[in-house]
Amino acid sequence: MKRNLLLLLSLVLLSAVKAQRVSHRFQDMTMSEALRQLNKMTRRYTINFIYNDLEDFRVYANVRQQSISDAVRQLIGFYPMSMTMPADSIISVECVQKLAFRCKGRILDERGRPLAYANVALLAPVDSACINGGVSNEGGDFIRRCELCVSRPPFCPTLTSKAGSVSTSPPTPRWARAIWPTIPIRKTSWSD
Numbered sequence: 001m002k003r004n005l006l007l008l009l010s011l012v013l014l015s016a017v018k019a020q021r022v023s024h025r026f027q028d029m030t031m032s033e034a035l036r037q038l039n040k041m042t043r044r045y046t047i048n049f050i051y052n053d054l055e056d057f058r059v060y061a062n063v064r065q066q067s068i069s070d071a072v073r074q075l076i077g078f079y080p081m082s083m084t085m086p087a088d089s090i091i092s093v094e095c096v097q098k099l100a101f102r103c104k105g106r107i108l109d110e111r112g113r114p115l116a117y118a119n120v121a122l123l124a125p126v127d128s129a130c131i132n133g134g135v136s137n138e139g140g141d142f143i144r145r146c147e148l149c150v151s152r153p154p155f156c157p158t159l160t161s162k163a164g165s166v167s168t169s170p171p172t173p174r175w176a177r178a179i180w181p182t183i184p185i186r187k188t189s190w191s192d
Helices: 002-017 031-041 068-076
Strands: 021-030 046-049 058-067 081-087 090-095 102-106 119-123 130-135 141-145 148-152 155-160
Touching: 021 031, 021 068, 031 046, 031 058, 031 068, 058 068, 068 081, 068 090, 119 141, 130 141
Parallel strands: 046 090
Antiparallel strands: 021 058, 081 090, 102 141, 119 130, 148 155
16 A cells, blocks of 8 residues: 555656646747747746847747747747756846847748748858858848948048947058048948
8 A cells, every 4th residue: 555655656746847848839029028928838947038139039930849948949049049057947048149230131032931041141242251140030030140340541440330320530640641532431231
């Protein structure tokens, strides 16, 4: 009798230890909103992330009977993000590219439908060297974070990660002796 009771108790405990499974369809929502919804679906885990870093990334995913950690991995997919578990009940998601300047857009096929998993690369204009790359998501959206370097003699080079107006510094004494046109770059921006 005692043995049967212990066996029954161990079976109940093992079934409680089983990982929580979730199913949800995420359709054209921000990564921040998707992680917030996943966080509401679980009692065991707390999902931490920085809202502003993930707000630009769009999510298209169909999560079916996956553990919370696998669901988070599916959501971040090919985006430049990492997921860590610093404790048993905490999941941290962070964007590994922290630059504010980004090139974003949507890739469509010949019929205007989103093209999933297309390779996207930012290339250097001089020699077509790859600067940054990745893959579009299920909805055809992509975001590549990058820095912009503006240089024009005699002005000092300016490294920026902000689109819009770019200010350059006055020339240094070394550049001041050179004879070059003195037209600064006033505006630089990329749009999607």
